[in-house]
Amino acid sequence: MTVKIITDSTSDITSNLAQELGITVVPLTVSFGHEHFLDRVEMTTDDFYRRLASENIFPTTTQPSPSLFVDAYQKLAQESDEILVIVVSGELSGTYQSALSAKSVVEGKCRIEVMDSLSVAMGLGLIVIVANKMAQSGASLDEVAAAIKRRIPRSHPVMSFDTLKYLAKGGRIGRAQRLAGPLLKVRPVLTMRNGEVSPLTRLRSQKASLDYLYNFVAGIASIEELAVEHATTPDDADRLVERLSSIYPRERVYRSTVSPVLGTYVGPNVLAVSVLEAEGK
Amino acid sequence: MKQIKSIGGQDLKEMFAAATNWLEKSAQDIDALNVFPVPDGDCGTNMLLTMRSSIEEASRAPDQNISQVARAMAKGTLMGARGNSGVILSQIWRGLAQSLNEKETIDGHELAQALLQASEMAYKGLSNPVEGTILTVMREAASAAQKQVARGNGNVISVLEATVDAANESVANTPNLLPVLREAGVVDAGGQGLFTLLEGALLYLRGDVELMQFRKSRVIASSIPVTARPLQLSAEEEEAFGYCTEFLLKGENLDLDKLRKKLQSKGQSLIVVGDESTVRVHIHTLDPGNVVHYITSLGTMHKVSIRNMDEQHEDFLTMQKGRMPAVDMAIVAVVAGDGLADVFTSLGASAIVPGGQTMNPSTKDILQAVEAVPSDKIIILPNNKNIVPTAQQVESLTDKSIEVVPTESVPQGAAALLAFDYEADFETNAKLMTEAKSGIKTIEITRATRSTKLNGLAIKKKQAIGLLDGNLLAVNDELDDVLSELLARIDLDKAEVITIYYGDDTDEAEAERVSTGIRQQHPNLQVEVVSGGQPHYNYIVSIE
Known part of the structure; x- marks a missing residue:
């Protein structure tokens, strides 16, 4: 069965x-x-x-x-x-x-x-x-x-945030606490490590964060599955899929949105790619 | 809800025996909070030892009515009081015992009354009571107990619950009252200790014994948000702390007021409590011999303790260092201006060395910061061309691994800091940060301090002059004209973000006006205005 x-x-x-x-x-x-x-x-x-x-x-x-x-x-x-x-x-x-x-x-x-x-x-x-x-x-x-x-351990959700305000308010900020409260406008990029939210980097513009997400995927040698999701900015997500189509077939990309429960913590304007890295030969 | 109409001596003893164990679990956490009156880091331990002495004495009480037990506990705290907070605690117990005198048992109303008297007694013991400390917490907790009784909730648990809740709030508020706490980003340690004791007593009375076994009290968060606790290092020498001197004076017809007045001139943080036959004294003095000499003329000295507080402070710093979140890499940045220091701290710099144009820090200044940061791998951001060589000296003077990312301006430093990759190793980060700074253009605008000729430009004193990546390229009467002129030299099509840090003698409205001008001319750019507070430069502008 x-x-x-x-x-x-x-x-x-x-x-x-x-x-x-x-x-x-x-x-x-x-x-x-x-x-x-x-x-x-x-x-x-x-x-x-x-x-x-x-x-x-x-x-x-x-x-x-x-x-x-x-x-x-x-x-x-x-x-x-x-x-x-x-x-x-x-x-x-x-x-x-x-x-x-x-x-x-x-x-x-x-x-x-x-x-x-x-x-x-x-x-x-x-x-x-x-x-x-x-x-x-x-x-x-x-x-x-x-x-x-x-x-x-091969699953990498990478999320570019507008703000960590919601994550902090919801008490789920984890190790990304180090990125909280910047006095410059930055877009933090986070991932998950050992089950906890963990910081990757910070970028100054939406364009730079799109570049970062693209480069993150491009840096992975062999991809088993790939997903792109958005919160409130479908066009940005579509553009990212378009750009990624040179390294991964567009029709195999899972396109989704963050659920309301996740939205509570990530807030608006979030953009995420998730890569399931294939096992090495 | 569980209701208890009255408590007796046995209850009082058991409550606080349990509360003392509860405090023991948090004593180290409380030690780490200790910054007032001196950062010696033993407040939690002192309160714990004071309470232990109290519980010991309670078991020797001749009778188990609440009056006798409270009196024994007050005696125990007085005999065993350690440190500032311990002495104040003994004073609190003295007030409690006085209020409970001749009583078999007490109800909620009498408990509230006793707390009030304890609070008043605590203030009396100090020559110079300071708010934002254990005193405030005791007073506000006692006042909440009064209000609870006035509302008609006379049962002991509801009175104690109101007391604990108020103590909690009061502790969280201490940084608003005491600047030294605000700067350190902590709540008052003594207040926290008192809260923990009261909470422990309440938990025991409510029957939450199991919870007390498996958990511990939390350290209350400051009501002022603190993003990080940066080490701000200044070149000033620290004030000497002297000797923490404590003892018990026994004699006859001792005059507390006279004693207090006499000792006041001999040191700080003076506490004199007790009665005409036994007095507990706590004083921070540079000359303990003088104090001892005076005291022995009045009676006999017991339980004398004289500790060097500079040593205590060093131990505390070592402990703090150990307790700081262990970061495998840390960043030390050189910037001038409160605003810029805050920006760099908020972006993850672990230590700020004050300095910049016309005020270059010494190698020693930077070295001190490097040594103070709890990490073995340090990245230094000099943020000024002239400071780069100074920073590079540090490597040969320390055992720590050093990478200097040769940032020559504040914008380069900020860009480098942002490029820090939390998952990359030390060398990779130094490389990433060095790369990141190269994509940045820096404009610095100031007023000429004298008339001169430079780069073919005739400059009159007080005219606005502008530097692009360190080269003097524009001069004009108005600051914003110079800025526009320099912006015009940059290919802004490739730029995305412009950040304007305005200096300490430039007002925000003026900076906003300048930014509006740029936004109108370049609608595609994201323009941000930030208070840098830097001296010398009216504007430091980052173009990335």
Whole structure:
């Protein structure tokens, strides 16, 4: 039986893509005051940024309740006897805990494994996509899990920010604290290291950050998967894809947007590329 | 919510025994906060030892009613008081004990009253009470307890909760009251210690014993945001701290006021507390012999401690260095002006050496900064042509690895700093930073100090003159005309960002006016105006 793959909404696997690939996405929740929305399900990225710009309320987020995972497990347990759950870094969210605690509730012989991706956004999304591909081609849960374990350190989400204000406010700034509070306008570039947000560099203009993202991808010898995503600036992201088409086929690039829950921490004008580096020969 | 109507002597003892253990877990964190009155870094430890002495004494109390226990604890703190904060703590206990006199048990109302009296007693012990310290925290906490009672919440837990909450806020606010804390970016250590004690007592009373086992109190964050704690090194010699002198004086009919007046002239941070038979004295003095001589004429001295505070301060610095986030590479930058120092610090420089045009720092100045930074690999940004050779001298004088990125202007330095790659190694970073500076054009604008002829330009005194990458190329009556003239010499099509750092004798409105002019002429450019506060140059302009 085919292994079923579950992830959470911070993977930035859009509903369309999830449906197309047969991946189950468990949503986190984003809240404006007392209004709560399931990430991507009840609120789109565009709606989120409209509200963020027009309201004074600072949004908050909540990990999925274990019951959402229980529902997903129970549904998939009828279709398969093996489920692999790959979720956002435990340093950033308690989603891993929710997924894990839901495991004990589900009875029956379906085997469920939960993995911490140590990543987020399409850095997580690309890992999930590869896991799904392997599952579709008939690999067992153990085989997929072992392959994913090798890929986790090879997944590089690189994000260029307008400001780290939101990340700092949301308490997820991690080691990028060193980049906070600059007295010059700079665009910080961050990545994930060992599950934590980590600084790469700072650039002075939007153009320079596009150059940086391009050069980052160009500097990787062999690419297994590539994704480009935006928050509020689709044109910039498209331009980046266009530019990258000289080194990676455009039709193979996963194009996504940051989810409202991620948007809470990254703010507007963010641009990200995620590269899953292929294993050396 | 758990409610407790009253507490007795046994409760008081247990609460503070638990609170003392709670304090013990944080004592080192509190030591590290210590900057007032002297940065000797032992405030947490002193308060802990003082409390231990108090708990010991409490177990010797003849009776377990609250009056006897409190009196024993007050005696214990007085006998065992260590350091400034310990002595103030003993004073707090003295006030508590007085208020609890002759009582079997107390309710919330009486607790609030006792806290108030403790606060008043704490102020009385000091010749010169300073706000933004443990005193303020005690006063504001006590006042919150009063208010809670006035609201009709008389149970002991709710009174103590209000006290702890207020203490928390009060601690966070200490940097607003005491500049030395603000500069160091920390809250007051004594205040933090008092908060931790009160919090520990509350947790115990509420029954959160398990929590107390597995966690520890947090250090309250300053309500003023601090991005980094830069080492600002000045050439001035530091003031000597002298000797921290502490002892117990026993005698008969001792006159505290007279004693206090007499000692006041002999040193600083004076505290005199006690009664007519036993007095605890704490003083920072340059001449402890003189103090001892005077005191022995009044009675007998006990538990004498005289410590060299310069040594203590050095130990503290060593401890601070150890506690600073270990960075494998650090950047030392030379800049003049508060604004520029802030900009460079905010961008990640670990130390700033004041200096620039007409005020070149010595090799020793830079070396000191290099040695003070907690890293073995240091990148130096001289930010001035004349300082580059000075900076290069440093390498032969230190065991640390040094790379000098030969930045010749502030804009080059900022660009180099920004190019720092958090994942690259030392040599690569030096290379990246050197590359980054080459893409920058620098314009510096100032007024001529005398009439002269240079580069074929006739310059009159006080005329505006402009340098492009160090070459004097423009002169005019107005500053902004010189700037426009120099901008016209640069191919601005390739530029993206212009940053204008205005100097300390140039006002912001004027700088904004200049920037508006540039924006109108070059709408594609991002123009930013930043207060540099640099002397000499009205404007330093970066074109990248």
